[in-house]
Amino acid sequence: MTLGQIAGLIAALAFVALVIALIRPLGKLGGVLDKLADAVTELTEHTLPALDEAAKSIREANGQLERVDTITSAAARTAEDVSAMTTLVTSTIAAPFVALRNGAGKVKSAFRRKSSHGEEEL
DSSP states (O other): OOHHHHHHHHHHHHHHHHHHHHHHHHHHHHHHHHHHHHHHHHHHHHHHHHHHHHHHHHHHHHHHHHHHHHHHHHHHHHHHHHHHHHHHHHHHHHHHHHHHHHHHHHHHHHHHHHHHTTOOOO
């Protein structure tokens, strides 16, 4: 045997030893990868229904918000109408009272002038 053949034999034996040493860790790594695949499958099975339920809840919440928006808009219009009605009623009712008060003030002034000129007070 030549020196090159001996070196080749040593290299082959070292490679066999390396393969034997790596068999167990590679087997464990394969088991871990199998468990990881199972975990991902299980996670997907549990996650998809939860995501579907969340999407359904969001759709329902959006529907409720649209209803609330409609109610809020109607309430704002009602408040505007009540404000306009209050202004109208106030001006309609207040105008005669203001005129009556002004007329009463003039009558009172007229009576005061008459009484200050020596006539009898009423």
